[in-house]
Every structure is written in structure tokens, then in C-alpha cells.
Amino acid sequence: MFNLKKYMAIALIITFLASIPLANIPAEPEIIQFTYTIKADPNYAKPSGAGNGKPTADYQLIFARYQAETPLDLVVYAANDYGLSVDFVLGAITDAAYEWDAATSKQIINSVTLAGGFGEVVYNNINALFFGDHDDSNVIAQATIWANRITKQIVECDVQFNTDFKWGDGESNSFLMDLQNIATHELGHGFNLADIYDDSKSYLTMYGISYYGDVEKRTLADGDIAGIRKIYGS
Numbered sequence: 001m002f003n004l005k006k007y008m009a010i011a012l013i014i015t016f017l018a019s020i021p022l023a024n025i026p027a028e029p030e031i032i033q034f035t036y037t038i039k040a041d042p043n044y045a046k047p048s049g050a051g052n053g054k055p056t057a058d059y060q061l062i063f064a065r066y067q068a069e070t071p072l073d074l075v076v077y078a079a080n081d082y083g084l085s086v087d088f089v090l091g092a093i094t095d096a097a098y099e100w101d102a103a104t105s106k107q108i109i110n111s112v113t114l115a116g117g118f119g120e121v122v123y124n125n126i127n128a129l130f131f132g133d134h135d136d137s138n139v140i141a142q143a144t145i146w147a148n149r150i151t152k153q154i155v156e157c158d159v160q161f162n163t164d165f166k167w168g169d170g171e172s173n174s175f176l177m178d179l180q181n182i183a184t185h186e187l188g189h190g191f192n193l194a195d196i197y198d199d200s201k202s203y204l205t206m207y208g209i210s211y212y213g214d215v216e217k218r219t220l221a222d223g224d225i226a227g228i229r230k231i232y233g234s
């Protein structure tokens, strides 16, 4: 027999389902996501992201034969409230980006621009760099990358700088976490370079441990340059 209540209930459920925004639908199956964290404590368990830490290598690719979709447009969300000027943040991240760009003849950075508000870790075709509180107070910063298994491209890289640390210019004040230093490391992940954890290679930009006052990662070492040139040519 016709049951009006039952049909009304079903109609309500359908209406509800139709109201769920498209953004809630999971990412396309060809898209894969990895996170890379740079740690303050060298005794911390080493993360197991793709490609991490082959012990004898001077560089390690995250994915064989993948490239990032270049040239990258980086968007800095600098709505921070902990005493850094927007000019400083934009300048440090710009210097970090062009350190990589200068190491290869291919143009791999297109622009570094400022946006209002706070960024977030979300797959939205924006390479977002921003400050935010990370759950793990030993994580200095985290890069999240998304890659397309069909096109073999890294399609997005978001970088979060953990506000549990005091940030600034570590060259003039060694009690600060150097923003340019960490940004250079994190952007390496966006270009398909994994962390290196060999303690004898701590001079590498892609070495996965850092500390207050560390500025060594600002400048690419030979291994980092070999890595970016493996991907984009010399």
C-alpha cells in the first residue's frame, strides 16, 4: 500500500543528499597526496613519506619521472599576528623560491604573490604558504603535495609553517626559526625532492631536520642542485 510518510522520508533524504556541496566529494582517484614534515628533534622517528631517506643519496626524488606543473605560482597568506611584517614574509619566501629557480635553466617559478586571510591545507590548485598551528609541536613545517598518477605531475604543494615556533630572520637572531631556510626546504618537496636523513648530509637543503638559527638550507648544496637538475635539466 502507498505509504505517504515513507515516501516523504525518502524525499527528504534525497533533498538532503542533493544539498551536500560538491566539494565534499573525495578527490579524483588519480590524485594522490603525501605530507612531508621537517622536525626539530633529530631523535624523532623519521617520517615515511614516498622517497624519503635513501641513506647514501645526495638527493632523492619523491616520484620517479614526475615533475611539478611548472612554472609555479606561489601564494603567500600572511594574515599573521605574531610580529612579522608582510614584507619580511613575502621577501623570505620569494628568496627561497628563486634559489631553486636559479639552479636550473628551466623557469620553475612564475610568481610569488600575497593573498589576504589564512591559507589552509586543501587541494584547490593553489600553492598556498601560510602560518598555522600544527598538532605536533616537533614539526617545524609541513609540505603537503598532490600528484596526478595519469599525467605524472605534482599538481599542488601547500606549506604550513608551525606557529609553535618563533619565526623570523635566523641570520640576525639565532633564537629564531629562519623562514627563508625552512621555506627553501619545503619548496624542494613541491619540486619532487624528498627528505634526506643521513646525518653526514646535514648541509643539504633537503636534510629533514632543522633548529633555531639554522640558515644552511637557504643555499642549495651540490646534492640539491643535482636533484633539481635531474628533474628539470641544467
Ligand SMILES: [Zn+2]
Pocket (backbone or CB within 6 Å): 036, 037, 038, 185, 186, 189, 194, 195, 206, 207, 208
Ligand atoms: Zn622535508
